[in-house]
Amino acid sequence: MRLSGPVRRNRAMLPSEGPPPAGAAPKSGLALAMLFLVGLLNFVDRQILSVLVEPIRQDLMFSDLQFGLLTGLTFSLFYSLAAVPIAVAADRSHRVRLIATCCGLWSLFTAACGLAGSFLHLAIARFGVGIGEAGGTAPSLSLLSDLFPPARRAWAIGLFSLNGPLGVFLGTSLAAWAAAEFGWRWVFFIMGAVGLIVAPLLLLLVREPVRGSMDSDPLAATAERLRFRQTLERLKADPALRWTMVVCGLGAFVSYGMLNWLPAYLMRSEAMPLAAMGKWFAVAAGGTLGLGMWLGGTLAARQAEQAGRGGYAVVPGAASVLLVPALSVALLLDGWTASLAGLLVPMTLCTMYIAPMLALTQELARPAERATVSALVMLAFNIVGLGFGPLFVGAVSDMVQPAFGDDSIGVALFGLVPVAACGALASFRLAYILRRDMDSGQSQPAYA
Structure with missing residues (x-):
């Protein structure tokens, strides 16, 4: 058959003549390292404001409500909604340039925070950071899908996702040190300068891969650019994508509800000293978050290789099943040392859904819509999880406080157990749908 137009120009990228199925695009390791570094800056820049609440409040006399507006539900909504149009642009333009531009933008606004x-000045600067950060994750996931073949995507995305726990740990440690040494304004100046250096390095070192070049369908590399309405229609019509959003939303609800309230629970209910919180909980949270993401990605990649796409959902389902008794037992332990030790297992399990679900999203989406679909799935992650998970725990704690006193947070955390059980059921439902589609020959998306 004679090839013409875009298909002919990309003939070298067809699977039959291109890289072997088990391989990866040239310099994919370097690209993964640079995208990891950009993602790391994303999380560090997002984290430092929480660390600097007290010095900023003492200097500028902000209220807790004002900080809540900057870091809570309003910020998560703004970030999530901005991510959708930026992701649409990523599916229609040069992704490396877009990520570098967004990195430079959020770094510039990070420096402006200093x-x-x-309050108005800081709010404008932080929302500028939010706009920039909205162009980090979804386009990066799209790039990784064109740098690594399906058999290695969960592994690569699992490694990429480690920028979250490392960013939280570094953001907390570096911000506290720099603020003590130089003052809170210099924390923003330093991190902004680092980002403005990394952004052009990304452009210099990473090439834009051909879309779909690592997929099995030879037409994937030249998939038609889709309108946003078409992507929404397919999202509504595809039960696997819809259930992926449900799993992400429930998983994030539990993980954010846990991780945001465990420090207060340990200090208030288990009498953990503040010094011990800074010394032990920060390490425990960063370590378990990273371990959970790595385990989830590694086990899901192995399961998907053996059993097909259903394996991506089985791993989060099994983790949620184990989370139900693990969290219940940990909340019954007395004393902060025993409680923290007991919480290590549920803190690991509650993040094991992240890498498998991000990888599955890339598998289910067409190459021309991967960034957009990722942003839509992450709406459930950020709005349902970041927005309402901690809110649920706080509201329940306030409700039961008259009856349980200082133990009210522990009681509220027990409220996450049935949500985790629902997450397990949703994961196994998703696994069933994926296996049914594979058995009926619908395991690959159609490229029209």
Whole structure:
């Protein structure tokens, strides 16, 4: 058959003549390292404001409500909604340039935070950071899908996702040290300068891969650019994508609800000293978050290789099943040392869904819509999880406080157990749908 147009120009990228199925695109390791570094800056820049609440409040006399507006539900909504149009642009343009531009943008606004003299100034700067950060994760996931073949995507995305726990740990440690040594404004100046150096390095070192070049369908590399409405229609019509959003939303609800309230639970209910919190909980949280993401990605890649796409959902389902008794037992232990030790297992299990679900999203989406679908799936992650998980625990704690006193947070955390059970059921339902589609010959998306 004679090839013409875009298909002919990309003939070298067809699977039959291109890289072997088990391989990866040239310099994929370097690209993964650079995308990891950009993602790391994303999380560090997002984390430092939480660390600097007290010095900023003492200097600028902000209220807790004002900090809540900057870091809570309003910020998660703004970030999530901005991510969708940026992801649509990523599916229609040069992704490396877009990520580098967004990295430079959020770094510039991070530095501008150090110049803030009022709440309005800091709010504008932080929302600028949010706009930039919205262009980090979804386009990066799309790039990774064209740098690594299906058999290695969960592994690569699992490694990429480690920028979250490392960013939280470094953001907390570096911000506290720099603020003590130089003052809180210099924390923003330093991190902004680092990002403005990394952004052009990304452009210099990473090439834009051909879309779909690692997929089995030879037409994937030249898939038609899809309108946003078409992507929404397919999201509504595809039960696997819909259930992926449900699993992400429930998983994030539990993980954010746990991780955001465990420090207060350990200090209030289990009498953990503040010094011990800074010394032990930060390490425990960062370590378990990273371990959970790595385990989830590694086990899901192995399961998917053996059993097909259903393996991506089996791993989060099994983790949620184990989370139910693990969290219940940990909340019954007395004393902060025993409680923290007991919480290590549920803290690991609650993040094991992240890498498998991100990898599955890339598998289910067409190459021309991967960034957009990722952003839509992450709406459930950020709005349902970051927005309402901690809110649920806080509301239940306030409700039961008259009856349980200082133990009210522990009681509220027990409220996450049935949500985790629902997450397990949703994961196994998703696994069933994926296996049914594979048995009926619908395991690969159609490229029209």
